[in-house]
Amino acid sequence: MKPLKYLYDWIDVRIGARDIVEKELTGYLLPRNINVWYSMGSILLVIFSLQVLTGILLLIHFVPDADKAFTSVSNITNNVPFGWLIHTCHAVGSNMMVLVLLLHMLSVLFMGSYKRPRELNWLTGFTLFTLVQGICLTGYLLPWSQLSFWATTVATNSVNAIPVVGSFLVEFLRGGKLVGPATLGRFFALHVAVIPVAIAALVGAHLFLLQRTGVSTPPFGIKDSSNPWKGDTYRYEEHPGGIPFFPNYMLDDLRSISIYLACFLGVVFFAPHVFFPATAFLPANPYLTPAHIKPEWYFLANYQTLKIFPSEIIGLAIQGAAMTFLALLPFIDRGAEKHPLKRPVFMVCAIGGLLLWIGLTIWGHYS
Amino acid sequence: MENDGRRNFLGICLGGLATLAAAAVSFPVFRYLAPRSSKVTNGKVTILEKDMPEGEAKFFEFAGSSAVLVRKRGGELTALSAVCTHLGCIVQWEKDKQDFLCPCHAGRFTPEGVVISGPPPKALTKIPFVVTNGTITVG
Numbered sequence A: 001m002k003p004l005k006y007l008y009d010w011i012d013v014r015i016g017a018r019d020i021v022e023k024e025l026t027g028y029l030l031p032r033n034i035n036v037w038y039s040m041g042s043i044l045l046v047i048f049s050l051q052v053l054t055g056i057l058l059l060i061h062f063v064p065d066a067d068k069a070f071t072s073v074s075n076i077t078n079n080v081p082f083g084w085l086i087h088t089c090h091a092v093g094s095n096m097m098v099l100v101l102l103l104h105m106l107s108v109l110f111m112g113s114y115k116r117p118r119e120l121n122w123l124t125g126f127t128l129f130t131l132v133q134g135i136c137l138t139g140y141l142l143p144w145s146q147l148s149f150w151a152t153t154v155a156t157n158s159v160n161a162i163p164v165v166g167s168f169l170v171e172f173l174r175g176g177k178l179v180g181p182a183t184l185g186r187f188f189a190l191h192v193a194v195i196p197v198a199i200a201a202l203v204g205a206h207l208f209l210l211q212r213t214g215v216s217t218p219p220f221g222i223k224d225s226s227n228p229w230k231g232d233t234y235r236y237e238e239h240p241g242g243i244p245f246f247p248n249y250m251l252d253d254l255r256s257i258s259i260y261l262a263c264f265l266g267v268v269f270f271a272p273h274v275f276f277p278a279t280a281f282l283p284a285n286p287y288l289t290p291a292h293i294k295p296e297w298y299f300l301a302n303y304q305t306l307k308i309f310p311s312e313i314i315g316l317a318i319q320g321a322a323m324t325f326l327a328l329l330p331f332i333d334r335g336a337e338k339h340p341l342k343r344p345v346f347m348v349c350a351i352g353g354l355l356l357w358i359g360l361t362i363w364g365h366y367s
Numbered sequence B: 001m002e003n004d005g006r007r008n009f010l011g012i013c014l015g016g017l018a019t020l021a022a023a024a025v026s027f028p029v030f031r032y033l034a035p036r037s038s039k040v041t042n043g044k045v046t047i048l049e050k051d052m053p054e055g056e057a058k059f060f061e062f063a064g065s066s067a068v069l070v071r072k073r074g075g076e077l078t079a080l081s082a083v084c085t086h087l088g089c090i091v092q093w094e095k096d097k098q099d100f101l102c103p104c105h106a107g108r109f110t111p112e113g114v115v116i117s118g119p120p121p122k123a124l125t126k127i128p129f130v131v132t133n134g135t136i137t138v139g
């Protein structure tokens, strides 16, 4: 350990490493009643890193060309050593990311952490949510299977309902009248360059904001669960006498991450086909629409909403309104109380909305 | 004190588990990235004798690398590695001069692979071959 201590001293006298550790790790105190839901953000960081890593590995063998994409993916899964593992991890990981993202959002919702002064955390988070949906959608097309091709056709087609500019937008999205090689080119660029960089930048902003506001106090297990924010001047939310982030909460984070990884690897090894229907193994054929084309589970509610309404524009408008409402929630729900049981209106709307979403998803799955 | 002992023990267990996990991740990633051994068909290449006129050379892939078969004026055959012994460029056959030129730093070799001039430190590697009923089998 001597040489390590020497190295640490060497760095410390130059850049004040101990100061940083004292301030951001051992001296960074978290509320005593912090709970496991506060680990969702760390799990998301791990998932995103794994997606980047497996994605880079896939890039080595993937060929973004409509004639070769499908065979290049088959080559990865069938011939390249452990290619099946990398590919399955990437595909399952994308689904897990959406799932954990939803849990993170729900915990923030129920604990009222989106309330001031954390509106910007919520807004950057919400933008991350749409970007993750975008990266999933664009990645879905890349294997150029029947599933990718037709799911993308249906998804991009819904934009058609927008009045006046709809048909132009669809063509612009696809790079042509129909989904084709031009679509693959632009979706590939979005999926591997534009969106990941945007996500990384926004995660940076998200964490910066967290660092400036300080972690919120969970509303559970304390007498006064109302928002302590006064709004007269900037104040970092401190937690005197709290739990040090390092090593205490970091170990909690590591435990949550390990449990997540166990679930993730469980799916990868024992149930990978949950996420691969049979049409995922057929090369795209633009002249043959397979029966029962469905989007991924997290888009089923959107899909079903579009189907219920006789006019697509109404279905689209309702979804747009719901998303806008959710994005602006911290500005609409301005009450000081944070405990969910003391917020009856919020609880009714949140649980009602959640049940509606689950109901539409199940309906979409069976319709 | 007793606590310190436990703490060290748990720390070592954790470190061991982390090392195992790292190994379990590194092995597939290494295998995924490692070059695949090229499917060598019993390591031999056959060329018909009638495809090898006098004064000509024929380049081909051999054991995952480049090789050349040359028939000198006068009829003698030689099989050589085409990889220059200087910095690994592929040599070219100069039909008019009847020698090999490495275009990278102008190394020159005779049809037998012996260095004539330039930086290459040693001769091109010879590859064994046999001729039977008009077929040349290299390797």
Ligand code: HEM
Residues within 6 Å of the ligand: A037, A038, A039, A040, A041, A042, A044, A045, A048, A101, A104, A105, A108, A113, A114, A118, A121, A122, A123, A124, A125, A126, A127, A128, A129, A132, A199, A203, A206, A210, A214, A215, A216, A217
């Ligand atoms: C790539 C996606 C995301 C990553 C990597 C991420 C990461 C994090 C991390 C590490 C934290 C701090 C620890 C914690 O409370 O979990 C956090 C806090 C927070 N996140 Fe996210 N997040 C993401 C998406 C979202 C989304 C979609 C929302 C909501 C729309 C959101 C809203 C918030 C809020 C309001 C906080 C502050 C919580 C507090 O201080 O109690 N985040 N995020």
Ligand code: FES
Residues within 6 Å of the ligand: B084, B085, B086, B087, B088, B089, B102, B103, B104, B105, B106, B107, B118, B119, B120
């Ligand atoms: S590599 Fe052939 S002469 Fe330098």
